[in-house]
Amino acid sequence: MGRPEAQGRSAGGTIIAGREVAVPRALIVGLAALLLAIPPLLPTFYVWVLVEILAFALFAASLHLLMGTGGMVSFGHAAAFGMGAYGAALLVRWVKAPMLLALAAAPLAAAATAVVIGFFCVRLSSIYFAMLTLAFAQIAYAIAHQWYDVTGGDNGLLGIWPARWLASPVRYYYLALAASGAGLAVLAVAGRAPFGLTLRAARDHPRRAEAVGIDVRAHQWLAFVVAGFFGGLAGGIFVFLKGSVFPESLAVAVSVEPLVMVLLGGVQSLAGAPVGAALYKLLDTVVTRYTEYWQLVLGVILVAIVLVFPRGILGTLGARGRG
Amino acid sequence: MVLFLIASGLSLIFGVTRVVNFAHGSFYMLAAYLAYTLAGALPLGGASFYVAVALAALAVGAVGTLVEIALLRRVYRAPELYQLLLTFALVLVVSDVVKLVWGSENKTGPSAPGLTGAVRVAGQLVPTYDLALIALGPCVAAALWWLFYRTRWGVLIRAATLDREMVALLGVDQARLFTGVFALGSLLAGLAGALQLPRVALTTVMDAAIITEAFVVVVVGGMGSVPGALLAAVVIGVIDAFGVLLLPCSSSGRGV
Numbered sequence: 001m002g003r004p005e006a007q008g009r010s011a012g013g014t015i016i017a018g019r020e021v022a023v024p025r026a027l028i029v030g031l032a033a034l035l036l037a038i039p040p041l042l043p044t045f046y047v048w049v050l051v052e053i054l055a056f057a058l059f060a061a062s063l064h065l066l067m068g069t070g071g072m073v074s075f076g077h078a079a080a081f082g083m084g085a086y087g088a089a090l091l092v093r094w095v096k097a098p099m100l101l102a103l104a105a106a107p108l109a110a111a112a113t114a115v116v117i118g119f120f121c122v123r124l125s126s127i128y129f130a131m132l133t134l135a136f137a138q139i140a141y142a143i144a145h146q147w148y149d150v151t152g153g154d155n156g157l158l159g160i161w162p163a164r165w166l167a168s169p170v171r172y173y174y175l176a177l178a179a180s181g182a183g184l185a186v187l188a189v190a191g192r193a194p195f196g197l198t199l200r201a202a203r204d205h206p207r208r209a210e211a212v213g214i215d216v217r218a219h220q221w222l223a224f225v226v227a228g229f230f231g232g233l234a235g236g237i238f239v240f241l242k243g244s245v246f247p248e249s250l251a252v253a254v255s256v257e258p259l260v261m262v263l264l265g266g267v268q269s270l271a272g273a274p275v276g277a278a279l280y281k282l283l284d285t286v287v288t289r290y291t292e293y294w295q296l297v298l299g300v301i302l303v304a305i306v307l308v309f310p311r312g313i314l315g316t317l318g319a320r321g322r323g
Numbered sequence: 324m325v326l327f328l329i330a331s332g333l334s335l336i337f338g339v340t341r342v343v344n345f346a347h348g349s350f351y352m353l354a355a356y357l358a359y360t361l362a363g364a365l366p367l368g369g370a371s372f373y374v375a376v377a378l379a380a381l382a383v384g385a386v387g388t389l390v391e392i393a394l395l396r397r398v399y400r401a402p403e404l405y406q407l408l409l410t411f412a413l414v415l416v417v418s419d420v421v422k423l424v425w426g427s428e429n430k431t432g433p434s435a436p437g438l439t440g441a442v443r444v445a446g447q448l449v450p451t452y453d454l455a456l457i458a459l460g461p462c463v464a465a466a467l468w469w470l471f472y473r474t475r476w477g478v479l480i481r482a483a484t485l486d487r488e489m490v491a492l493l494g495v496d497q498a499r500l501f502t503g504v505f506a507l508g509s510l511l512a513g514l515a516g517a518l519q520l521p522r523v524a525l526t527t528v529m530d531a532a533i534i535t536e537a538f539v540v541v542v543v544g545g546m547g548s549v550p551g552a553l554l555a556a557v558v559i560g561v562i563d564a565f566g567v568l569l570l571p572c573s574s575s576g577r578g579v
Contacts, residue, residue, distance in 0.1 A: 073404045127343060127403050131542070138535065252531075256411055263408070296419035302412030306405045307397055 023271040023314070032181070039173050047169040048241065053281045054173075054180040055237040057274035060261035061187050062230035064273040067262060069191050070223045071203030072122070075130040075255050076137030079117060080228040082250030084110040084235025086144060089157040089245040094150075099163040103179070103236045110232020111225050113140070118224030122217050134255065141250040156246035160239055176237045183230045184274065190226065191270050199223055260298070263305050266312030275313055325515045325522075327460050327556035329533060330540035331467065332511030334552045337541065338484040339504045342395060343403075345410040348534030349417035350509050354383040354516030355525050356425050359432050362520065369436035376520070380513035387509020391502050399501070418530060427527050432520035452521055459518075463511075464553050471549070480504060536563075 039047050059081055067073045087109025091097040097105070117136045121129055144151045151157065166172050190196055201209040202216040209216055239245045248254070257280070258273075265276025283301075288294050309316055333347045361375035390413065398405050438452040471477035479500055483490045491497050523529070540559050544551030 067404070073402075073407075075407065127341075127407075130403070130407060131343070131538070256408075259404075259408065293419045293423060295415040296423070299412040299415035299419070302408055302415070303394065306401070306409045306412070307394065310401065310405060 023269065035177060040170050044169045047173050049281065049285055051169075051173050051176045051237070051241050053278050054176045055234045055241065056258070056261065056281055057277040058180040058183045058237070059231055059234035060258040060265070060273035060277045061184050061270055062227045062234065063258040064262050064267070064270050065187055065191065065223055065230075066227040067259070068267050068270070069196050069203070070199045070220060072220060072224070073126065073130050073259070074133040074227075075252075075259075076117075076133030076135070077227070077231055077258055078250050078252070078254035079133070079137040079140045080110045080114060080231025081235040081238070081254055082137075082140060082144065083113045083228075084232025085239040085245045085249045086151065086157075087232065088236045088239050089160045090150070092160050093157050099161075099166070099240065103240065106236025106239070107229045107232040110235065111229035114225045114228025118221045118228070122220040122224060134252065137250060137252070137255055141247055144247040144250055151247070154247060156244050158244045160245065161243045162240045172240070176241070179233060179237055183233050184270075187230060188270050195219070195222075260302060260305070263310075263312055264301070266314030266316070266318070268311065268315050268318075272312050272314045279313070325456065325519055326536060326540055326560055327553050328463060328511050328515035328518070330537045330544065330552040330556050331463075331549045332508035332515075333537050334541045334544065334549055335480075335511075336505055336508040338548070339480055339487075340395075340399065340501050341403075341487075342399075342406045342410065344508070345407065345534060346390070346413035346417065347508070347512050347537060348530035348532075349414050350383050350387060350512040351516035351519075351533050352421060352527075352530040353386065353417055354379045354513035355432075355519050355529065356421055356430075357382055358517035358520045359430055359525055360425075362433050372433060372435055376514070376517040379517040380510055383513025383516070384506050384510030387512075388502060388506040390509075391505035395505065396498060396501070414530060418527060422527050425525075430525040432525065434521045456518060460553075464549075467549055476503065
């Protein structure tokens with residue numbers, strides 16, 4: 001009697017249902033201007049770090065659509081990232097595709113994979129959803145790891161560099177900024193569009209959502225594919241940054257990274273994802289300079305997030321701002 | 324059988340607390356390394372290996388208890404995501420602590436005194452130690468059965484697996500029950516890890532390897548079911564053994 005009404009089986013799980021933290025528009029515009037103006041003045045190393053942050057900001061934001069807006073916590077989002085990375089790399093390696101075409105194919109490859117994976121996963125409820133996404137990512141990892149003739153196994157695929165006219169760090173940075181910025185903008189719009197609102201309804205009360213005529217599974221499936229698409233784009237940006245791809249881009253660690261980023265930034269708002277990604281990558285860069293035990297530090301940060309700051313940076317700041 | 328030990332602990336923890344414990348493999352690895360150090364350090368001659376195994380398992384059981392009290396107890400009510408992340412954080416921490424303390428090169432443990440030989444079974448040489456482990460599996464299973472079906476605590480655990488809220492309503496102290504279950508599960512993982520010492524080289528990635536297999540066993544056997552874990556461990560073990568013969572490169576492709 002005192003129990004909450006039993007929920008039908010659906011991929012959505014409960015995630016903190018907090019109020020969305022609004023980021024002032026002026027701040028976003030200012031940040032964008034800064035990102036446009038600053039890089040030519042920075043040493044090359046920091047330009048590379050920025051590109052990596054851009055890739056991971058998009059990656060984390062794509063996961064946010066799934067776990068924040070959709071309430072589906074994926075533990076296998078590396079599948080999207082890795083499929084994007086491998087999709088682009090394989091095209092360059094075996095078809096000698098031009099770089100821009102390969103980059104454009106990355107999100108498509110990932111979205112196609114997400115269509116298949118999502119078809120099965122959205123049928124499961126929260127924790128089983130997480131485990132099944134993890135299992136699919138592991139299968140993808142195993143394929144990349146063992147199919148030597150095509151993927152190069154653990155040796156990976158090397159020499160996947162950007163086209164010559166984009167090869168300079170700053171030029172590649174602007175390409176990454178454009179791709180990642182466009183992706184983030186689309187995700188932001190999608191989150192507020194009727195599509196995003198529908199997803200939230202499905203997250204908060206699947207049964208009621210169904211009762212008002214929403215096809216919950218179809219929307220969750222679509223969200224999975226969209227998240228896969230932008231995760232793949234992030235993977236494509238990443239592969240041309242590193243010039244290589246290894247099976248590790250499909251490993252569990254890569255699935256957990258965006259989860260940490262989203263939570264670090266704050267799961268309530270999409271802006272949390274890029275904030276978390278930036279902080280995470282900066283920490284990574286700084287900490288690995290001093291110690292090889294980055295995982296230890298990361299583990300402690302995770303424990304702190306879970307126990308002390310479950311709302312992340314933006315959530316904590318937002319709560320303080322409202323007083 | 325080692326797979327059964329670790330999977331039964333994992334299944335037990337999930338069944339009662341509904342926490343998917345990624346750190347289970349880390350407990351297993353920690354116990355193996357602890358047993359390695361203890362077996363070398365204890366001045367008990369032939370018995371030191373067995374004492375080391377027991378001590379390592381108990382120590383890991385204690386670590387599990389501490390983890391439950393200090394960390395997990397705070398997040399039972401939180402969304403599952405936070406529980407998963409917390410246990411994953413433990414995986415990262417334990418893995419680096421093991422690297423920090425024992426270094427990242429592989430280690431080979433001592434063999435078990437008194438069980439070093441091999442026996443000819445159907446024309447194949449089988450190490451005596453493996454036979455002892457095979458015999459140990461059913462013993463542990465029987466002990467668990469006795470615990471679950473013949474003690475009050477076991478009744479509570481089975482009841483909690485079926486319906487946590489009802490058990491709490493009937494006045495059972497859930498916090499203590501959960502701690503006890505987590506301790507038992509970690510103890511089983513620790514025992515499994517320590518017993519692996521004479522069989523495999525210790526590496527810093529053995530946690531990830533075993534946790535995947537254990538998850539497969541737990542899912543195949545039914546999440547939360549210990550008898551299921553026993554059956555599934557045997558089935559998966561056999562499939563794995565023959566699978567490696569038939570499809571040499573399939574070994575890591577097992578999805579859930």
